[in-house]
Amino acid sequence: MPPLTSDDAFALSKSFRDLSVAIGDYRFSHWDTLSAADRTTLQNEEWSLLNAASDMITKAVGLTLDESQAGAARLNGAAASAQKAVKTLNDVRKVITVATASVGLAAAIMSKDPGAIAKNAKAVFDAVTATA
Amino acid sequence: MRRHRTGQPLRLLVVVCLALLANGCGANLTSVRDFAATSFDAAQYSQLVVAYVEAPTRLKRYEPPAQWPTLDRQASERQAQREQLLLRHKLVQEYMSALGQLAADGLPIYDNELDALGKAVQTAKFADQGEAAAFAAVSKLLVTAVTDRWRQGKLETLIEQSNAPFQVVVGGMVKVVEQGFSGDAAIERIALDNYYTTLQREGKDPAGLAALAEWREFRTNQLATHEQAIRNYVVVLKTIGQGHQKLYETRNQLSKAEVEADIQRYANRLKEAFNAVKGL
Numbered sequence: 001m002p003p004l005t006s007d008d009a010f011a012l013s014k015s016f017r018d019l020s021v022a023i024g025d026y027r028f029s030h031w032d033t034l035s036a037a038d039r040t041t042l043q044n045e046e047w048s049l050l051n052a053a054s055d056m057i058t059k060a061v062g063l064t065l066d067e068s069q070a071g072a073a074r075l076n077g078a079a080a081s082a083q084k085a086v087k088t089l090n091d092v093r094k095v096i097t098v099a100t101a102s103v104g105l106a107a108a109i110m111s112k113d114p115g116a117i118a119k120n121a122k123a124v125f126d127a128v129t130a131t132a
Numbered sequence: 133m134r135r136h137r138t139g140q141p142l143r144l145l146v147v148v149c150l151a152l153l154a155n156g157c158g159a160n161l162t163s164v165r166d167f168a169a170t171s172f173d174a175a176q177y178s179q180l181v182v183a184y185v186e187a188p189t190r191l192k193r194y195e196p197p198a199q200w201p202t203l204d205r206q207a208s209e210r211q212a213q214r215e216q217l218l219l220r221h222k223l224v225q226e227y228m229s230a231l232g233q234l235a236a237d238g239l240p241i242y243d244n245e246l247d248a249l250g251k252a253v254q255t256a257k258f259a260d261q262g263e264a265a266a267f268a269a270v271s272k273l274l275v276t277a278v279t280d281r282w283r284q285g286k287l288e289t290l291i292e293q294s295n296a297p298f299q300v301v302v303g304g305m306v307k308v309v310e311q312g313f314s315g316d317a318a319i320e321r322i323a324l325d326n327y328y329t330t331l332q333r334e335g336k337d338p339a340g341l342a343a344l345a346e347w348r349e350f351r352t353n354q355l356a357t358h359e360q361a362i363r364n365y366v367v368v369l370k371t372i373g374q375g376h377q378k379l380y381e382t383r384n385q386l387s388k389a390e391v392e393a394d395i396q397r398y399a400n401r402l403k404e405a406f407n408a409v410k411g412l
Contacts, residue, residue, distance in 0.1 A: 010311045010312070021322055024322070050319055055206060057316055061213060062210075062212075062213035
């Protein structure tokens with residue numbers, strides 16, 4: 001698979017950012033029906049995804065990401081699928097599953113571990129597929 | 133009387149030739165000097181780099197303590213990038229200083245900054261090898277201009293040899309500001325909205341909610357100003373690149389009136405864009 005370029009990293013940053021916003025929108029639009037614990041869990045995932053977006057910008061600006069073996073298109077696809085799923089879900093458990101898998105993917109990308117990236121990208125796809 | 137009448141056109145011809153010779157030796161090139169001086173000033177503007185480096189620290193005001201170790205790591209990673217980002221500004225400054233000096237038929241000045249630039253090129257880490265090569269090429273040309281005591285006659289050579297790498301360096305700066313810094317501002321906006329909307333949902337005290345609304349408006353306005361500065365600086369950088377491209381395309385005829393007018397238009401556009409940045 002081709003190495004991740006700065007353009008890919010910028011695109012990934014936007015995907016994580018958009019996913020964080022989608023989870024926030026879900027939290028606010030279901031505010032009255034969510035438990036305090038679920039709100040906190042969702043908000044923590046939002047912060048983690050937002051910080052992953054920030055990490056991607058840092059990488060794109062200054063660091064090489066070319067050791068990564070995962071293809072940018074596949075990674076972007078995983079994050080975009082997660083965002084789409086969150087927008088259409090009503091069950092908070094499923095939203096949390098997708099959000100947690102996405103945070104795992106972001107962490108794997110930062111670790112530059114090809115095995116972990118592939119595993120977590122699959123986990124996001126699985127989480128999204130399971131919620132469909 | 134007759135001899136006097138035939139001598140007048142001759143004298144006029146001599147005056148015109150001397151004027152042309154003088155022009156050839158040292159054309160005025162006001163617009164090139166103006167463009168170089170404004171580009172130099174604009175490249176000095178480094179507030180956006182500082183804001184980028186400090187963004188993770190600013191995010192701490194919105195994020196819970198559990199996220200702070202991540203933000204601290206990001207802050208230190210960005211601190212390590214600071215020199216490389218500022219180096220690009222420094223290179224454009226030094227280049228525009230040399231361009232302006234040659235256009236004025238002066239000697240490019242050797243200073244410690246140029247020396248430091250050369251050393252920094254050796255040690256800086258560039259993500260893009262093409263950009264690293266471009267950076268080194270422009271830097272080397274600047275040193276040659278100083279050591280070989282280039283004058284206005286070499287202006288064309290400087291523009292011709294530096295345009296390709298110069299466009300790579302400025303293009304890299306545009307990308308960082310247009311995508312990186314604006315992406316960063318978008319993240320800060322989301323963090324701000326997340327933080328204040330959550331507090332406002334949880335709040336019950338009317339006075340507290342009113343105070344929150346005021347703070348939210350204050351922070352939102354601060355961020356809007358920062359976002360505007362980013363957009364304006366993108367225009368500044370793109371105009372520097374476009375203006376230099378025009379210099380390159382017209383390098384053989386820089387003293388022509390219409391070329392001078394063209395370059396002056398870039399200088400004016402650059403001034404306008406940079407004044408918009410400074411005015412924020």
